[in-house]
Amino acid sequence: MFHKPGADGTGKMADRGPDTTISGERNVTDLSQFPITARWPAAHPDRIQLYSYPTPNGVKAAIALEEMALPYEAHTVPLGDEYVKSAAFTSLNPNGKIPAIIDPDGPDGTPFGLFESGAILLYLAEKSGRFLGETARERHEIQQWLMFQMGGTGPMFGQLGFFYKLGGAEIEDPRPRNRYINEARRLLGVVETALDGRDWIAGSYSVADMALAPWLRALDFYGAREVTGWHDHPNCVAYLERFLERPAVRTGLEIPPTA
Ligand SMILES: N[C@@H](CCC(=O)N[C@@H](CS)C(=O)NCC(=O)O)C(=O)O
DSSP states (O other): OOOOOOTTSSOOOOSOOTTEEEETTEEEEOOTTSTHHHHSOOSSTTSEEEEEOSSHHHHHHHHHHHHHTOOEEEEEOOSSHHHHTSHHHHTTOTTOOSOEEEETTOTTSSOEEEESHHHHHHHHHHHHTOSSOSSHHHHHHHHHHHHHIIIIIHHHHHHHHHHHTSGGGGOOOOHHHHHHHHHHHHHHHHHHHHTTTOSBTTBSOOHHHHHHHHHHHHHHHTTOHHHHTGGGOHHHHHHHHHHHTSHHHHHHTTOSOOO
16 A cells, blocks of 8 residues: 555545645645646646546546545546547557546655556555455455456457447447357356355455446446346346445446536
8 A cells, every 4th residue: 555545534635745846835736747737737736637538447437536535636538539549648548548547646756647447446446545455365356356347348348339339230240249249148147156145246345346337337328238138147237236326436427527
């Protein structure tokens, strides 16, 4: 752990690092070394800057920030190339995809940028000291399911969405569509079995759930519940309902605003 939230549990930042200047009584953090801040200016540079859009990958970061009560400022970055593939955005994430963050109070006390939702979840969990288990065994199991989401349900459900609902739905050859339908159904079966007798994927509520549940929810958005046999997976159904009941989740799902 490199940083714990304030003892009052509000997630207040630690003392400012060397990149911070003092202006009168108020600390002013300088994020100008990050070119993205010229296009998406920080009104509160002392807070974590979130660059995102409320997609399954994007909401993971917002949900984590909400759950951990870390102070942050969200910037809406739509998915068009003029945004995610712009020079400003790729200066922070060369891969040109949301989400990405800048933490003005990074591990060594200086501003720190990070992309890839799984890496962001692990970073925020370490920073806050929350949702990454209490023991090494728990931590490794949480990381296991997080990696399962990042390499499994995320890319596979994403491809299913493309071939079933989005740009690829008009392709006549049924093979890509069937491939991802079958793979999504198989992955649902894995999650269904793992949830037998437990409320959360790694035992206690963790960043693995913040990663996994938004992708289970995406099946509904893709209109793919029937083809993947969603309702034949009662543990998954109950799990998603449990997740969506959390106030931090309900808030995080709407961040950043799209209008
Ligand atoms: N592995 C990345 C994937 C991120 C990702 O695919 N983001 C999508 C939205 S969910 C995106 O930015 N798409 C825009 C594009 O690919 O041009 C992560 O988990 O952060």
